Amino acid sequence: MEKVYIGGRRAHGHNGRNISCNSTSKSIEGASSSYDVLQSKPSGSCKMDECNKSGHNGKTEINICTYNVRTLRNKENIESLLEELDGFKWDVIGLAETKIHGEGLTELEGGVWLYNRGKTEQDKNAKGIGFLIHTKFKDYVKEVKSVSNRVAYMMVQLTGKTEMCIIQVYAPTSDYDDAVVEELYEDINKIMTDFPSTYTILMGDFNAKIGQREEGEENIMGTFGLGERNKRGVRMVEFAMEHNLNVANTYFKKHKTRYWTWESPNRKHKNQIDYILSNQRGIIQNCEVITSVDIASDNRMIRATLKINKRLARLKFIQNKKKRRINIMKLKENREEFQLKIKNRFAGLELEEQCNMVTTIMLEEARAVAPAEK
Helix, strand or coil: CCCCCCCHHHHCCCCCCEEECCCCCCCCECCCCECCCCCCCCCCCCCCCCCCCECCCCEEEEEEEEEECCCCCCHHHHHHHHHHCCCCCCCEEEEECCCCECEEEEECHHHCEEEEECECCCCCCCCCEEEEECHHHHHHEEEEEECCCCEEEEEEECCCCCEEEEEEEECCCCCCCHHHHHHHHHHHHHHHHHCCCCEEEEEEECCCCCCCCCCCCCCCCCCCCCCCCCHHHHHHHHHHHHCCCEEHHHHCCCCHHHCCCEECCCCCCEECCEEEEECCHHHEEEEEEECCCCCCCCECEEEEEEEEEHHHHHHHHHHHHCCCCECHHHHHHCHHHHHHHHHHHHHCCCHHHHHHHHHHHHHHHHHHHCECCC
8 A cells, every 4th residue: 555645754622521442432534534433342352351461570561652643534544554553563552633533432454443532513623632552452441531632541451450541642732821731731630630540651742842851850850851941841840740750751862863753844843742651660661762653744653661560560559659749839839938847957967967868858848848639
């Protein structure tokens, strides 16, 4: 089949409805074509079987990607993407800017599932978000749901007690007001609050530049950022710190050309605006920009390879739930109170004691002044 390229690098809401594995799929109509959608439950089960990817060490490998595809509106666009994925290692791909109308779960050629939340009569501004779910991964999927036209999530059952919540986002561009950005983070926060999981993966096109790691961000970022941070990047980092999310892109050294994820139409500007974040740094074995998959989008795909020891992770999750988190915004509002408490704590300590306890004292006082909401 001949690939279709329309521009790009090679060519130079709320009240979401639940689409569970037990529901009847709806048709997804494109602007110029309509796709056949199963009128009963797609093949595959919602029951979690023993992971067929576990090795002798008891670890499971999962490859999770995010990709702003620019469009999957036509049947040819979808076929091009599936062709590009032939021979490529992936389990789940979060999609942004699908530009497919409607909402539903479709079974594509070869048994791959496509979930999409796009433009409807009630929501004509939606660009389209969704997930592509590999045939071998379908048995793990409990539920797929959108909470707005910019945020969707998928609940994955790895074992009887081990769940993963995968959240895909498409953040507003700089053309939108900050209020729209705040709505996005409120939606994400609601998902993480309502569905606490052993593993949380947050990914997508954030339209934000976080740049280089700054002082105090060692717990959520590595040393391999790109460029300079902008206003939307500041907000993203604040959210990551508040929820203890690690920005996977920043932990792995790559060639200098393998960090950027977006290229301007004139090819003069290249920025890193797509990210994968995780609530557990230890499961991320690699995160990389993918150049072998290209359907003429101006964004590049990112893939994170996860390796999970399910028993150990469950124990860590229980322990982490007992820890109190910090509300970064509240801490900024109460900066003077926080600084006074720090000063008082250090006042009675010798210099050596101050050096040894600086992190502990700052965390304790930050949690006392600005605890995150439960």
